[in-house]
Every structure is written in C-alpha cells, then in structure tokens.
Amino acid sequence: xxxxxxxxxxxxxxxxxxxxxxxxxxxxxxxxxxxxxxxxxxxxxxxxxxxxxxxxxxxxxxxxxxxxxxxxxxxxxxxxxxxxxxxxxxxxxxxxxxxxxxxxxxxxxxxxxxxxxxxxxxxxxxxxxxxxxxxxxxxxxxxxxxxxxxxxxxxxxxxxxxxxxxxxxxxxxxxxxxxxxxxxxxxxxxxxxxxxxxxxxxxxxxxxxxxxxxxxxxxxxxxxxxxxxxxxxxxxxxxxxxxxxxxxxxxxxxxxxxxxxxxxxxxxxxxxxxxxxxxxxxxxxxxxxxxxxxxxxxxxxxxxxxxxxxxxxxxxxxxxxxxxxxxxx
Amino acid sequence: xxxxxxxxxxxxxxxxxxxxxxxxxxxxxxxxxxxxxxxxxxxxxxxxxxxxxxxxxxxxxxxxxxxxxxxxxxxxxxxxxxxxxxxxxxxxxxxxxxxxxxxxxxxxxxxxxxxxxxxxxxxxxxxxxxxxxxxxxxxxxxxxxxxxxxxxxxxxxxxxxxxxxxxxxxxxxxxxxxxxxxxxxxxxxxxxxxxxxxxxxxxxxxxxxxxxxxxxxxxxxxxxxxxxxxxxxxxxxxxxxxxxxxxxxxxxxxxxxxxxxxxxxxxxxxxxxxxxxxxxxxxxxxxxxxxxxxxxxxxxxxxxxxxxxxxxxxxxxxxxxxxxxxxxxxxxxxxxxxxxxxxxxxxxxxxxxxxxxxxxxxxxxxxxxxxxxxxxxxxxxxxxxxxxxxxxxxxxxxxxxxxxxxxxxxxxxxxxxxxxxxxxxxxxxxxxxxxxxxxxxxxxxxxxxxxxxxxxxxxxxxxxxxxxxxxxxxxxxxxxxxxxxxxxxxxxxxxxxxxxxxxxx
Numbered sequence: 001x002x003x004x005x006x007x008x009x010x011x012x013x014x015x016x017x018x019x020x021x022x023x024x025x026x027x028x029x030x031x032x033x034x035x036x037x038x039x040x041x042x043x044x045x046x047x048x049x050x051x052x053x054x055x056x057x058x059x060x061x062x063x064x065x066x067x068x069x070x071x072x073x074x075x076x077x078x079x080x081x082x083x084x085x086x087x088x089x090x091x092x093x094x095x096x097x098x099x100x101x102x103x104x105x106x107x108x109x110x111x112x113x114x115x116x117x118x119x120x121x122x123x124x125x126x127x128x129x130x131x132x133x134x135x136x137x138x139x140x141x142x143x144x145x146x147x148x149x150x151x152x153x154x155x156x157x158x159x160x161x162x163x164x165x166x167x168x169x170x171x172x173x174x175x176x177x178x179x180x181x182x183x184x185x186x187x188x189x190x191x192x193x194x195x196x197x198x199x200x201x202x203x204x205x206x207x208x209x210x211x212x213x214x215x216x217x218x219x220x221x222x223x224x225x226x227x228x229x230x231x232x233x234x235x236x237x238x239x240x241x242x243x244x245x246x247x248x249x250x251x252x253x254x255x256x257x258x259x260x261x262x263x264x265x266x267x268x269x270x271x272x273x274x275x276x277x278x279x280x281x282x283x284x285x286x287x288x289x290x291x292x293x294x295x296x297x298x299x300x301x302x303x304x305x306x307x308x309x310x311x312x313x314x315x316x317x318x319x320x321x322x323x324x325x326x327x328x329x
Numbered sequence: 330x331x332x333x334x335x336x337x338x339x340x341x342x343x344x345x346x347x348x349x350x351x352x353x354x355x356x357x358x359x360x361x362x363x364x365x366x367x368x369x370x371x372x373x374x375x376x377x378x379x380x381x382x383x384x385x386x387x388x389x390x391x392x393x394x395x396x397x398x399x400x401x402x403x404x405x406x407x408x409x410x411x412x413x414x415x416x417x418x419x420x421x422x423x424x425x426x427x428x429x430x431x432x433x434x435x436x437x438x439x440x441x442x443x444x445x446x447x448x449x450x451x452x453x454x455x456x457x458x459x460x461x462x463x464x465x466x467x468x469x470x471x472x473x474x475x476x477x478x479x480x481x482x483x484x485x486x487x488x489x490x491x492x493x494x495x496x497x498x499x500x501x502x503x504x505x506x507x508x509x510x511x512x513x514x515x516x517x518x519x520x521x522x523x524x525x526x527x528x529x530x531x532x533x534x535x536x537x538x539x540x541x542x543x544x545x546x547x548x549x550x551x552x553x554x555x556x557x558x559x560x561x562x563x564x565x566x567x568x569x570x571x572x573x574x575x576x577x578x579x580x581x582x583x584x585x586x587x588x589x590x591x592x593x594x595x596x597x598x599x600x601x602x603x604x605x606x607x608x609x610x611x612x613x614x615x616x617x618x619x620x621x622x623x624x625x626x627x628x629x630x631x632x633x634x635x636x637x638x639x640x641x642x643x644x645x646x647x648x649x650x651x652x653x654x655x656x657x658x659x660x661x662x663x664x665x666x667x668x669x670x671x672x673x674x675x676x677x678x679x680x681x682x683x684x685x686x687x688x689x690x691x692x693x694x695x696x697x698x699x700x701x702x703x704x705x706x707x708x709x710x711x712x713x714x715x716x717x718x719x720x721x722x723x724x725x726x727x728x729x730x731x732x733x734x735x736x737x738x739x740x741x742x743x744x745x746x747x748x749x750x751x752x753x754x755x756x757x758x759x760x761x762x763x764x765x766x767x768x769x770x771x772x773x774x775x776x777x778x779x780x781x782x783x784x785x786x787x788x789x790x791x792x793x794x795x796x797x798x799x800x801x802x803x804x805x806x807x808x809x810x811x812x813x814x815x816x817x818x819x820x821x822x823x824x825x826x827x828x829x830x831x832x833x834x
Contacts (some may be wrong), residue, residue: 197698199689206686209675216666217636217687217741218658218671276677 027270027277031285031318038289042296049097049299056178060289062291063184068258069265070191071235074228076266077195078207079275080135082232083106084124084142085262089240091146092117094154094243097250101161113241114234120146121233135229143259150252159250170246176291180242187235192280192308204228208275264311265290268318290314334396334492334524335358340389343363350548352389357493361520364514364529364539364556366762368568372548373528381413384522389453395671410492414482414499422471427453430485456484460514474509474609474621483514494518495526501758504619504786505821530760531787532561544568564774571764578793579613579714579772583745586610588646589780590749592631595640600626602804604640608749610781613771615795616784617820623804624784625667628751632657632664644749646812658687665738665749667754667784669731673738676727681708681717683726683737687745711740715770730762739770750774751782756790788817800824 023029043049068085075082096113100106120142127138172179195201203224206214215221230234236255244250269286293314297307334357357363365373378384380391382400391398393409400406403413420429427449436445436452450466455463462480470478479499486494499506509576515525515538519834529535535542535556537757542554544567552567562677565736586609595604595682600623608614630637633651642649644660651657659663666672675683685704686694692699692707708722717736726734735755742750752771756764771794785791790797798815800823808823 034434193698199693199699202699203688204676204688206678206682209677210671212672213666214686216654216664218653218655218745219686220653220655271674276675326378 004009005041008274013161014220018129028279028281028285031268031270031282031289035159035285035289037167037291039292042299043057045297046299048298054295054299055163055225058180058291058295059181061295062287063178063180064242065258065261065265065291066184066284066287067187067239070270070280071232071264072259072262073271073278073283074191074269075135075203075232076202076262076263076273077268077275078225078228079211079273080128080228080262081139081223081273082124082229083136083139084120084146085236086255086258086260087145087147087150087210087233088117088120088233089152089243089258090250091240091246092237093240093254094150094159094252097159097162097244099157099164100244105241106163106166108240117237118230118234121193121230123146123225124233125229128229129225131224139229147252147256153160154250154252156252158252160248162244162248162250167245167248170242170244185248187238188280188284194278200224200227203253205276208272208277261287261290264315267315286318289318333357333392335380335394336359337376337380337519338392338393339743340391341380341387342375342384348548350379350386353545353548355543356418356770357526357803359492359524360519361541362519362525362527362539363371364542364554365545366529366532366535366542366549366564366568367545368733368762370547371568373545374497375548376545377497377528381411381495392485394712397458407489410490411495412486412489412491412493413495413497414479414486415497417657420470420478420482423469426464426470427467430456430488432638434488435454443701452488452678453484453599459487459517460484460512474507475502476504476510479503479511480514483518491523493524493526495528497528498530498758499527500531502786504621506619508534513711520631522774530758530764532564533789535564536561541627561700565761568760569661579768579775584777589644591643591646593641593643595627595630595637595642596804597626597635597637597640598628598804601630601637601806604801604804604806606799606806608782611775611778612796613775613781613794615785615791615798615815616782616801617786617788617791618801618807618824621803622801622824624801625753626804627782627801628664628753628782632662632751634664658747659744661746661748661750662746662751663687663742664751665742665753665755667757668755668802669738669758671732673741674734677723678726679723680712680717680726680737681705682731683724684708684741684744686710686736687741711744713738715740715743716766730760730763732759732766732820735759735763735767736770740766743774749780749782751784753784754786755781755783756785756787788820791815 005132039049068089072082072085092113095116096109097111099109123210124138124142127133128135165260169179174182196206203214203219206219207221211221240255243254265287266278266283266287267273268280269278269284271282290311294307294311297310302310330448333472337353337355340353341348353372353376354377365376368484375384379386380405382404382405385399398409400409412514421432424432425444430453431449436448437443438445453466460480460483462477464473464477466479469482483494486549494557499511503511515527518525527535527539539556542556542564544551544554544564546568554564554567579747588607589610593605596602600621602623604627606614618624626635629635630640631642631651633653633656642651651662654664670676675686681704685707688707689699692700692703694703705722712719712722716735718733719739726737729737739755752826755771756767768790771781783791792815795815797814798810798820799806800810800820802824810819810823
C-alpha cells in the first residue's frame with residue numbers, strides 16, 4: 001500500500017461527469033466564449049457584420065483557412081511544423097488549372113493537382129521522418145521550391161480558361177450555405193474521427209507527448225510522421241484547387257502567407273507547438289476568431305496595414321493566455 | 330563544534346486536496362549527514378522545497394543559523410548556502426565543464442566583459458583535485474558519466490560558501506564503485522563542517538553514510554533511526570508503518586526450460602563489443618555490471634532500437650531480423666526501458682492511453698476505430714491484477730507515484746503477451762513497498778513461463794531474483810554464473826577484475 005499525493009486527489013471519471021460539466025471544463029470552451037464576445041463587440045460597433053451577406057462571405061473565407069489549418073494541426077501535434085502549405089496550395093491549384101484549361105476532365109485535373117501536392121508532401125515527410133532533417137528547414141525549403149516552380153513554369157502569368165462547371169465548388173451554395181463550408185465541415189468531421197477514434201490519431205498524439213516512448217512501444221513513428229506531412233500537403237492542395245474556382249483562374253501568388261494563418265488558427269485554438277495537445281474543434285474556433293476579427297476590422301474601415309498588426313497582437317495574446325492558464329493549473 | 334545549522338518547526342503545507350506536510354520538525358547540526366527517508370509522497374521533497382524557498386509553508390517556522398528565515402526564492406537560499414543536487418541533473422549537456430561550473434558566476438578579465446578562462450580553469454582544477462576526480466575540460470558535459478556530472482554539480486556548490494547540501498537520490502544511477510567515491514567526498518565535506526541531507530531509497534547506503542535518519546510518513550514525522558544501533562527492519566517499519574518482509578527472494582528454479590532466445594556475437598561499438606548468451610523458458614537471467622558496461626545498449630540492439638554492427642538473435646532456434654521495436658514486439662519481445670519518464674511514459678496521457686499504447690491492434694472496433702470499451706476492459710483487468718493504485722483510469726499518468734507508474738508500464742508490456750521480457754532497472758526510483766511488489770510480479774511471470782532478462786544495478790535485487798547471472802564489463806560478457814555461484818563477491822569480482830590498473834572512474 002503506498003500513499004501518494006496522486007492517490008489522494010481523486011480525479012473523477014470522465015464517463016461519470018455530466019455532458020454539460022464536460023463542455024464547460026473543456027479546453028475549447030474558453031476560446032469559444034472569447035469568440036462569442038468578439039462577435040458581440042463587432043456586431044455592436046459594425047451592425048453590418050451580422051448581415052446574412054456578410055456572414056456568408058466570412059464563413060466561406062474561414063472554411064478555406066480551416067482546411068489548411070487541419071493539415072497543419074496533424075503536423076503540429078507531433079511537435080512538427082509545415083511552412084510549405086501556402087506554396088503547395090499554389091502548386092496544386094496551378095496543376096489542376098493547367099490540365100483543366102487544356103481540356104482534361106475536371107475530376108482528373110483535380111486528382112492530378114492533389115497528386116502533385118501530395119507528392120511534395122511526401123518529399124517533406126521522407127526528408128523529415130527518414131533523413132531526420134528538422135521540419136522547419138525542410139518545409140522552408142519546400143516553401144521556396146514550390147513557389148519557385150509555380151513562377152518558373154507560368155512565368156508569373158495566371159492560368160485562365162477554367163471550365164464553367166467547376167466554379168460552383170467555390171462559388172456555389174448548397175442549402176443556402178456556401179459549398180466550401182460544407183467541404184470544411186465534412187473534412188472537420190473526418191479529421192476529428194481520425195484523430196480521436198483511430199490508432200493513427202492516438203499515435204499522433206503519443207508521438208507529440210513522448211516520441212521516444214512511442215518508438216520503444218513498438219510503433220512505427222517514422223511512417224506516421226511521413227504520413228502527417230502528406231496529409232498536410234493534401235489539405236493545402238484541396239484549398240489551392242478550390243481557390244482556382246473561386247477566382248476563375250490560377251494565380252501564382254495564391255496561398256502566400258496562408259501558412260501563417262493556418263499556424264495561427266491552431267495556436268489560437270489552443271494547440272501546443274511543442275506537440276501532444278490540440279483539437280480540430282479548437283482549430284475551427286481559432287480560425288473563426290481570426291476570420292471574424294479580420295472581417296470586423298474591414299467593416300470598421302481599418303486599413304489593411306493595421307489589420308496585420310492587430311492579428312499579430314492577437315496571436316501572441318492567445319498563446320500568452322494559454323501559457324498563463326497552464327501555469328496556474 | 331556541533332552547533333545548529335537550521336531548525337524547522339511545525340511546518341505545515343497543503344496543496345489543493347492534499348495535506349502534504351503536517352507539523353513537521355527537522356533539525357540539522359553543522360557537519361551532520363542526515364538521511365531523510367519515506368515512501369514516495371511522504372513529503373520529503375516538499376519539505377526540502379519549503380526549506381529552499383520554492384514553496385511557502387502555511388504555518389511553522391524555519392530558523393536558519395538561529396534567525397527566523399523565509400527565503401523568498403531559491404536563489405536567495407543558494408546565496409545563504411543551500412545547494413540542491415537533484416536526481417535529474419541540472420546542467421547544460423552541450424557545454425563544457427568550465428562553462429557549466431561557472432554558469433552565473435563567471436570570472437571576467439579585469440575591466441572587460443570577457444571570460445577569464447585561465448582563472449576559471451585554475452579554480453576548477455583545484456576543486457576537482459579536492460574531490461579526487463579527473464575531468465576532461467574539453468569535452469561536453471553531456472558525454473560524461475552521471476557520476477562525473479554529479480561531482481561537477483558538487484564542485485559547483487563548493488564554489489559558493491555552501492553550508493548545506495541536499496542530495497536527492499544521488500546514487501540512483503551510480504555504480505557501486507562510483508557510490509563509494511561519492512561517499513568519500515561526502516565524508517570530506519562533513520569534516521569541513523558542511524551539512525548534508527541525503528535522500529535515498531537505498532537503505533544500506535543510508536545506513537552506511539548517515540549519522541541520523543529522519544523518517545517521514547504521510548507528511549508527518551514518523552520517528553528517527555540511529556544507524557549505529559537500529560536495524561534496517563526498524564527503519565522499514567517506521568517508513569511503511571507496519572511489518573514488512575525486507576526483501577523478496579525467489580525460490581530457486583531448478584527446472585531447465587527449453588532455449589527461447591539465443592544471442593550470438595552481438596556487437597555495436599563503442600559500448601557493446603561481444604555479447605553471447607542464451608535465455609531459457611521461464612528463466613530469469615540477471616544482467617549485472619557497472620554503469621557503462623553496455624547493458625542498456627545491448628538491450629536496445631536486441632530490440633532494434635539501435636543498430637548493431639554484427640551479431641544474430643535466434644528465437645526458438647530460428648534466426649530473426651529485428652530492425653525496430655515494432656519487429657521486437659511482433660517477435661514477442663517486450664523491453665521496459667530504464668528511464669521511465671523519458672522512455673516509457675507519455676506523461677500528458679491517461680493511464681488507459683499509456684496502458685494500451687502497444688496493443689492498438691487488439692482493441693479495435695470494425696478493424697479501424699479504437700474501442701473505448703475494449704480499452705477499459707484491458708485497463709481494468711491489469712489495474713486489478715497488478716494492484717495499481719489509481720483514482721480513475723482517465724487519471725493523467727504524470728500524477729501517479731513512481732511505483733504505480735512503473736506498474737502501468739509493466740502492464741503495458743504484459744498486455745502484448747510477451748514471451749521474452751527485458752527489464753532495464755525495473756525498480757529504479759520506486760519505494761520499498763512497491764519494489765517488493767514488482768519483485769514478486771517478476772518472479773510470478775517467470776513461473777508462468779515468461780523468459781526474463783533482468784538488467785539491474787542493485788546486486789541484492791539481481792541475487793534475489795535471478796536463476797543465472799550474466800556479468801558484463803566494458804561491452805563484453807565476462808561471466809555467466811549459476812545461482813549457486815552468484816554472490817555479491819563473485820559478481821563484483823567478474824565486473825571489476827581487469828580494472829585494477831585503471832584510473833578512478
């Protein structure tokens with residue numbers, strides 16, 4: 001019989017806690033509350049915020065950022081980072097647009113775009129997981145390589161001549177909501193299920209919690225890491241391709257800076273950059289906070305220069321509050 | 330001579346939901362070596378942290394050199410002459426000895442913001458000489474043995490006007506020889522009038538080195554022991570508050586099972602040079618040797634965690650190619666690593682998630698999703714079987730005591746139904762009661778037919794459990810002794826015999 005501090009602090013069973021108290025105690029509830037407050041303040045200052053048209057536009061924009069952020073979350077959960085997602089968006093979009101403009105079928109073109117994006121992710125993953133080069137270096141290199149490829153191949157010119165029937169994927173609606181919102185919702189559910197209910201997801205968290213222990217537990221850590229970078233690249237590619245439909249053309253500078261928005265969404269949503277903790281729900285809320293504030297600033301006629309500064313402050317503030325909370329508990 | 334260095338009176342300290350210290354007294358004289366003992370969670374480290382100003386007590390007072398004192402920070406306590414030497418070494422492994430030693434109290438070239446290395450070197454050599462160690466000043470400290478790193482920590486304390494040295498489990502990763510050296514230094518310091526608080530789970534060492542032993546139990550003073558007159562049984566009874574058989578001894582196992590694993594010509598320089606042995610069914614093969622003899626490295630090569638340069642592993646007479654821990658698990662080999670927190674546990678995860686980490690494929694639903702119900706069933710079954718003390722299976726593993734954490738790690742490996750279990754220091758840093766339980770568990774597993782390779786630096790443990798003892802020395806198997814021939818002397822003889830001509834440590 002041993003008596004320890006740990007034994008005498010009973011931690012109540014999660015199954016015996018009521019659903020409501022679980023929701024209140026969850027990590028996400030605090031940032032959700034923050035989101036509601038921010039939305040309240042913005043709609044008070046700029047009543048146009050709550051208009052159906054504005055909400056439609058905001059949700060479409062946020063949907064696309066969240067999809068990139070989902071992929072980023074997978075990587076960050078293991079303590080990694082992917083800086084190349086923005087330029088992979090451009091590469092995948094450009095690939096799909098090229099094939100579509102030359103008359104290849106829409107489905108095949110989209111598939112080829114995803115394939116090229118995924119292949120670049122595989123290169124990231126292989127170099128990180130098997131050659132053991134730090135993720136920051138590898139993906140920074142890929143960021144430059146992929147955007148250089150796009151610029152070199154297109155000489156900076158946009159690709160137009162996108163088939164009409166492809167456009168609804170970004171511009172269309174389904175049951176009055178924008179199509180990208182439906183795509184993001186479906187992917188959110190898929191990613192949540194993978195992370196929470198599959199061995200792959202559990203192992204992803206375990207690697208972030210203690211990579212060495214996970215390896216010694218007989219888990220193929222390298223393969224999982226490899227796959228995570230492919231996932232991040234494919235998620236980014238999906239968004240890059242949707243943006244082609246949105247602008248009716250593929251632009252070489254598509255996705256520029258999106259890696260920062262994706263990382264910021266994850267961080268604001270409570271994801272630890274050290275790995276091991278974070279959730280899809282948190283990322284969604286984090287992306288909403290960023291998107292709503294950005295939109296609010298536009299509605300309040302704040303110049304885009306100042307917007308950038310405000311977003312910067314919010315990222316640090318969110319991460320700082322998270323640290324404070326962790327310290328107190 | 331014997332003046333009072335400090336006196337703690339009626340110290341109370343509570344954490345949310347726990348009364349960590351209740352009315353605890355502790356007095357230490359100058360030049361006294363006091364053992365501070367108690368099971369994990371008895372309040373030893375909390376008491377030391379109150380003394381050093383890390384925690385603030387709710388009531389009670391500390392008289393430091395006769396003055397009521399409350400150090401606001403650990404830095405203040407350092408300045409007053411208190412130095413803590415932690416179980417986990419507190420240094421920068423990427424820096425060389427001089428940089429570590431003088432971190433925060435660098436010597437400068439007069440009038441310039443430049444480091445005065447020659448002055449620092451001279452002072453360091455003087456200290457190392459005093460401690461009786463030779464240190465390579467051009468090597469990163471992380472590449473040195475734990476013993477040397479610890480000595481450098483002590484040297485660091487001596488740089489200041491240290492009056493009290495608190496050592497928390499200082500010998501937990503030292504070999505017997507290194508421990509002897511540490512004790513020599515402790516006696517030197519004592520003669521100089523420095524007081525030492527020695528916290529350890531190794532009772533024989535406590536009896537050897539201390540003048541007086543203060544025992545805490547459940548956050549209260551349980552009593553004191555005089556190591557010159559009292560017995561180890563009395564000490565244990567004070568610690569656990571009841572009678573307890575000191576050491577579990579496995580009944581001798583004469584049954585010679587079939588060969589399960591055979592290792593031939595295993596090598597992976599520089600730490601492993603030539604290892605050959607066989608392991609039989611239901612056998613406990615103890616692996617003894619000094620720190621650095623290559624025992625852990627050998628185990629890691631067998632399970633494919635590190636690459637070997639040559640050598641074969643046979644299971645049931647068939648050559649197997651194990652290239653990763655994953656292959657090892659599939660081949661029926663489980664490896665319990667020596668460093669529980671760093672290598673075995675995912676600290677932020679729950680008991681359940683840690684316990685099922687190696688058996689995801691066995692708890693799936695529809696072949697794809699992890700079934701919470703199956704996980705719960707497996708967890709509950711092992712929690713009962715191994716008598717793991719937890720409030721809830723969702724409890725974060727980091728909050729458990731060392732003994733219970735270790736039981737979860739053992740359960741995790743038993744869940745893979747291994748045929749071969751490699752245990753690397755299975756009782757390091759866990760308290761007496763839990764240790765006895767783990768010993769009983771290991772023995773029962775062998776009786777059930779599991780073949781066990783038991784790597785341990787505690788000779789009594791190896792002797793009590795092993796059917797045969799393999800002694801390693803500098804990467805080679807020096808001897809494999811039968812139970813009848815294995816004694817502390819014969820093992821140390823084999824482990825040390827060629828060392829006579831070598832320099833200390």
